[in-house]
Amino acid sequence: MASKDIHDILLVEDDPGDAGLVRIALRRSRHVCRLHHVKDGGEAMEFLRRTDGHGQAPRPDLILLDLNLPGRNGHEILEEIRADTTLASIPVVILSTSGAERDIKKAYALGASSYVSKPMDVEAFTAAIHSIEDFWFGTAQLPS
Amino acid sequence: MGLAVLRAPDVTAGTMPKPRERIAARLGLLFAALAAILIGIMAVAVWSLWPDDADRSLGWLLAGLVPLLVGLSFLAGLAIGQRVDRRLAALDGPPPPAAAEWWSDPLGLDAALAGLARQFNLSLCEVEQRGRALVSNAERVAQMGSAERDLLTGAGRWSDEFHAILGLVPGKCAPSHAVFLEAIHPGDRAEVAEILRATCAEGGRREDDFRIVRPDGEVRMLHGRIDVSCDAAGRPVRLEATLQDITERKRLENELDGLIRELWRSNEELEQFAYVASHDLRQPLRVVGSYVSLLEEELMGSLGGESLEYMGFVRDGVRRMDRLITDLLAYSRVGRVIGDAPFAMGEAVEAALADLQIEIEDADARVTVAPGLPTLYGDRGEMERLFLNLIGNALKYRRPDQPAQVSVECEDAGDEWLFRVCDNGIGIAPEHAERVFGIFQRLHARDEYEGTGVGLAIVKKIVDRHGGTIRVEPREGPGAVLAFNWPKGPRQPEPES
Numbered sequence: 001m002a003s004k005d006i007h008d009i010l011l012v013e014d015d016p017g018d019a020g021l022v023r024i025a026l027r028r029s030r031h032v033c034r035l036h037h038v039k040d041g042g043e044a045m046e047f048l049r050r051t052d053g054h055g056q057a058p059r060p061d062l063i064l065l066d067l068n069l070p071g072r073n074g075h076e077i078l079e080e081i082r083a084d085t086t087l088a089s090i091p092v093v094i095l096s097t098s099g100a101e102r103d104i105k106k107a108y109a110l111g112a113s114s115y116v117s118k119p120m121d122v123e124a125f126t127a128a129i130h131s132i133e134d135f136w137f138g139t140a141q142l143p144s
Numbered sequence: 145m146g147l148a149v150l151r152a153p154d155v156t157a158g159t160m161p162k163p164r165e166r167i168a169a170r171l172g173l174l175f176a177a178l179a180a181i182l183i184g185i186m187a188v189a190v191w192s193l194w195p196d197d198a199d200r201s202l203g204w205l206l207a208g209l210v211p212l213l214v215g216l217s218f219l220a221g222l223a224i225g226q227r228v229d230r231r232l233a234a235l236d237g238p239p240p241p242a243a244a245e246w247w248s249d250p251l252g253l254d255a256a257l258a259g260l261a262r263q264f265n266l267s268l269c270e271v272e273q274r275g276r277a278l279v280s281n282a283e284r285v286a287q288m289g290s291a292e293r294d295l296l297t298g299a300g301r302w303s304d305e306f307h308a309i310l311g312l313v314p315g316k317c318a319p320s321h322a323v324f325l326e327a328i329h330p331g332d333r334a335e336v337a338e339i340l341r342a343t344c345a346e347g348g349r350r351e352d353d354f355r356i357v358r359p360d361g362e363v364r365m366l367h368g369r370i371d372v373s374c375d376a377a378g379r380p381v382r383l384e385a386t387l388q389d390i391t392e393r394k395r396l397e398n399e400l401d402g403l404i405r406e407l408w409r410s411n412e413e414l415e416q417f418a419y420v421a422s423h424d425l426r427q428p429l430r431v432v433g434s435y436v437s438l439l440e441e442e443l444m445g446s447l448g449g450e451s452l453e454y455m456g457f458v459r460d461g462v463r464r465m466d467r468l469i470t471d472l473l474a475y476s477r478v479g480r481v482i483g484d485a486p487f488a489m490g491e492a493v494e495a496a497l498a499d500l501q502i503e504i505e506d507a508d509a510r511v512t513v514a515p516g517l518p519t520l521y522g523d524r525g526e527m528e529r530l531f532l533n534l535i536g537n538a539l540k541y542r543r544p545d546q547p548a549q550v551s552v553e554c555e556d557a558g559d560e561w562l563f564r565v566c567d568n569g570i571g572i573a574p575e576h577a578e579r580v581f582g583i584f585q586r587l588h589a590r591d592e593y594e595g596t597g598v599g600l601a602i603v604k605k606i607v608d609r610h611g612g613t614i615r616v617e618p619r620e621g622p623g624a625v626l627a628f629n630w631p632k633g634p635r636q637p638e639p640e641s
Contacts, residue, residue: 097427121437125434
C-alpha cells in the first residue's frame, strides 16, 4: 500500500464537464483522494508555488494536466514544472483529447510521466482514471 | 585577230591563266608589235632611201606603213583600254595593285578576272545577306539577340533582335558598350558594367540576369551571356554576346513559386484543421456522451419507454459524430506522413486480417489470400488500412443468409500488379460503381448497415497517391469485386535495402 492515506491530486482542466468526470471517477475510486481543480496554467503555477490565495495549498502527489488550456497550453505548463527544481519530482500525467503523435512525442520529450487519451465513453474514462490512480498510488513509489 | 587568238585559250576554256603563261603571252604580243613597227620602219627607210626616185616602188612604202600602222594602233588600243579599265576600276573600288600599270596587264586579263571576282563577291554578299536574314528570323523566333565585337578595332555589330530586345531601332544607334549600359536598369547597371569590364579584360564566359529599361519606360528582365575569346598570346580579341528576354519566364516562375507557397500554406492549414478537429470538436462531444450515460445511469428505472429511446438517439448521434470526425481525420491524414519503402504485401494483408479477427468470426467468414503476394513499394501502414477497409467492407456487406467468402487475388499485369478483393455479399449496383468512392457517400440506410461512407474514399486516396487506379469490376452473379492496380516500381527508383 501507499505510504500516505490521503492523496492530493491537482487537476489542471478548463472544461467543467471533463473536470466533473474526473471527480465522479475519483469518487468511485478505492483510493482516498483530494481533488484540487484549477482552470488554467497560471492558476496551476500559483497553486504549486503557493502564491496568490493558494498559501495553504498542499504539494500534490500527482498532477493531471490537460493540453488544451486557455492561455499557456499544457506543454508550456509541463515545461515550467520540470524546470522548477522544487516541482520537478512531481509526476505529471497528461490527460488529453488529442491522440496526435506530435502531441504525445512532445509531452514525453518535455518530461511527462505518462500520456493518457481521454476515452470517449464514461466507463472507459472512469477505468482510465482508476488505472492511473492504481499505478501511481499503488504500484509506483512516490517521493515522500 | 592576233588578240582574239591569244585570248581564246584563256577565256573560252574558262580557266584561270597561270601567271607564267600570262607573261609569255604579254611579251609575245609586245615583241610582235615591236617587230611590226621595226619592219615598218625598215620598209619605209628602204623606200625613202631608194636612189632613183623614178624607180621608187610603192610596194616598199605599203610594206612599211601597214606594219607600222598595225603596231601603233595596237599600242594605242592598249593605252586606251588601260584608261577605260582604270575608269571602271575607279567606279568599283580600289584597283588591284598588280594591274596598276598597263604593261602589267596589256591584254586586260587581270581586269576581266577582277570582274569575275567582283561578281563572285557580289553573290557571296547575297548569300551572306540571306544567311543573315535567316539568322535574324531564327533570333526573332527564339527571342534571342546576338552581338559581336572586335576588341582590337572596336568594331561591333548587334543583330536586329538584339536591338529589338533593348527596344532600339537598328541603324539609329551605334552599337557600343555605352549605349548598352545606358539601356540597363540603374539598379543593375554597376554589376553588368563590372562583368563586361572584367570579361573583356580577362576573357572567358559569364552569364547574368538583369533588368533593362526600354526607351518607352518598360522594364524587362533579360538573361545575358558573354563570351570573350583570346588569341594565342592570351590577349582578348573577340567578344560574342547573346541576350534573351526572360520577363515572361520569370513572371511564370514567380507565379509558380507563389502557388507552391500557397499550397504549403493551405496544407499547413489543413493539418491545423485536422488537429483542431481531433481535439476541439471531439472534446464537447465526449462530454455530451459521457453525461448522457451518467444521466441514464442515475435515472435508470424511472425513465419511461420513449425517454429511453430519446437517450438512445442522443448516444447514437454522439457515437456517429465521433466516428465521422475520426474517419474524416483518417482521410485527411492519408499521405501526410509519407513512409514509402519496399514492403511485403503478404504481411500487410496478414496484419489487416489480424485486426479484423473479431469481424471475421462474427461473420463466420472464410477469407482466402492468394499465395506468394509480391513485394510492393509504398507505405505499408496505408496498405494495411486499405485492406482493413476492403475486407472489412466485404464482411460488413455480406448476405445475411449465407457465410461470407472473401478472396484476395493477385495478377501480374506487366509493369504493375493487379489486385482483386472479391466477395459473395450484396454487391454494388453498376450505377453506383463510381459513386462508392466519394467521401461520405453511403448506399444504404444507417439501420441496415453502419458506416460513415469514408472507407472507400480513403482506399481510393491511398491507391491514387501511389500512382494506381481503383474501380468496381462488373461481375456476373452475386458479390462485388474491387480491383486496383499498383505500380511495380517507385516513381523514382530508390535502392532496395
